[in-house]
Amino acid sequence: MAVNGRQGGRPTLEEVAARAGVGRGTVSRVINGSPRVSDRAKAAVSRAIAELGYVPNRAARALAGARTDAVALVIPETEARLFAEPYFLDIIRGVSAELADADKQLLLTLIRSRKERQRFEQYLAAQRVDGVLLVSVHADDPLPDVVRELSIPAVLNGRRSESEPVAYVDSDNVGAGRSAVAHLAERGRRRIATITGPLDMYVARCRLDGYRQGLAAAGLVGDERLVAAADFTEEGGRRAMRDLLERCPDLDAVFAASDVMAAGARVALRETGRRVPDDVALVGVDDSAVARHMDPPLTSVRQPIEEMGRVMARVLLQEIAGTEAEPRQLVLPTELVVRDSA
């Protein structure tokens, strides 16, 4: 038994028009919310639509109009393993919520190889999406430029440099470093080290800047030996922590630029018999599940990840619509979540 309509075929716009006793154009206008329709016609069409259970065929729409009602969210897979993974899920959640409200499709694209990257670029060239959301782009990633050259609206999560030309939504990474250090200094820590992310990523450089600003604000002198670069992985955090302890056995606090690295640092601290927070205080970034489950639970700087997803989607939708009310480049605030590690 077909749900409705004859022979299982979905009703078409033409059938709606026939039933409402109007022309195709009028039905189309009603569906697309054009103001140039009389109330009488609008009512008749609405009723016909309801009676027939009509749902517009998107393929036909995409072909006739020049839009697809779909947006791609692109995640370079190399990053996916590095970052705390729930990050992406939260971004997705935010994006999805916002797109659902606008009745747009979310197309998820993980790119993990040259081949897939190429395929995706082809895909873009084929005008298959109305816009693109790019997550965790490296400083040397050409993808945003490719997208721009095709003049497809795009919004980044994070930026590649201070003077990012493409629209982006970022969190206040400098502020994150600053507030972490401020907190540590407040608790009387004086020899505060940091474990950074890979310094070819702008986000990592920002957090390091914040760290330095925090030291300055607290009247502490910087010491380059207290800075160790890692790569956002747990193993990297562990190695960096070992190096730091070797170079500066007197350090009494560490600001790790991610929870995952903090977890690695925690291991190294335990291996060398340091207690947290008694001997060394520890602060991370992300406020992820890892932070809550560490022993002791990790003090961490929270980023509004889901919110970033929402905002990204909103900005993108505006770029697509051509109504750029909101600014195209946004930095969202972060917030220190104090637990037992510092």
Place this chain on the structure above:
Amino acid sequence: MAVNGRQGGRPTLEEVAARAGVGRGTVSRVINGSPRVSDRAKAAVSRAIAELGYVPNRAARALAGARTDAVALVIPETEARLFAEPYFLDIIRGVSAELADADKQLLLTLIRSRKERQRFEQYLAAQRVDGVLLVSVHADDPLPDVVRELSIPAVLNGRRSESEPVAYVDSDNVGAGRSAVAHLAERGRRRIATITGPLDMYVARCRLDGYRQGLAAAGLVGDERLVAAADFTEEGGRRAMRDLLERCPDLDAVFAASDVMAAGARVALRETGRRVPDDVALVGVDDSAVARHMDPPLTSVRQPIEEMGRVMARVLLQEIAGTEAEPRQLVLPTELVVRDSA
């Protein structure tokens, strides 16, 4: 400067045909890999495609043919919070990899409200996807049946009951419980408790069954007081653990049906002064990040999550193609990962 073609317009199949000196039909045949094309024509068309940088317009394809080359992955949002979240990311990863190989789109749909659910059903009715992947369906979820009624190919992750009619890919949850208990018994534990998931979920009942089978296999007598139901959340695990300790202070091991619940149990154990594993051994399920970061690191039963994603996608693609070589209902093995908690 346009990338290629005149006036920035993407080249069409018609233009390819003109350039290759053949008809539209022939080009279409080449693109779709029909065998009924001479090598000469094939070569000419291939060259023309390369020269023009032609990429087929999917909307036109979808409209003309009756397929979309897109597959929806549906995640009911209520679950997203409960399950260890990286789970979904791993599923997505597997699905995405497999779909990319088949050059299909992945459409991600989070459903978090009645409204969104309804919208999605409409969407399905509009024949907007070739198939559907459903993750973490509750026993009473009607969605799989809706999909089947629309005769859209579908594959579930997990099943709703023993006699699931829809195609599914599941992991061996009974085996998971069994091997966890076997391990505990092997280490000399005698009073083994379990914290289950919500028993209206088949996965939870399976793990409980496995637990019972494990006890029997080890020659231990079951004791219903050693069974506490929870809901896959940390807080639930904690509460369940407290109840268990109150009822049976003499228990010496716990099998928690998820890592997250194990983490909750861990808290309750610490609160009551129990050491892990000395006083109480603990085993979880999922082998998630949480497990690795617990103190002590949690012994856990690993499910091949990404692999499940891959297999789901593969089965779905076969259902779509109509070539059902592989069985439609698969159960993948699990594996015990021994750490320090048991």
Place this chain on the structure above:
DNA sequence: CTGGGTAGTGGGAGCGCTCCCAAACTAGCG
């Protein structure tokens, strides 16, 4: 040499929409 294949091909007829132009109506004004 003929008839009956069989590979290979071209192109008409749509798929269901949006765009847009011209027709049909309305109202307002001199």
Place this chain on the structure above:
DNA sequence: CGCTAGTTTGGGAGCGCTCCCACTACCCAG
């Protein structure tokens, strides 16, 4: 009461593809 200006409407012309039918070559058996 005719004329202009504005509003509302119908429907033709595509969008770029696939499907499929008809047609041409060519081959082989009779």
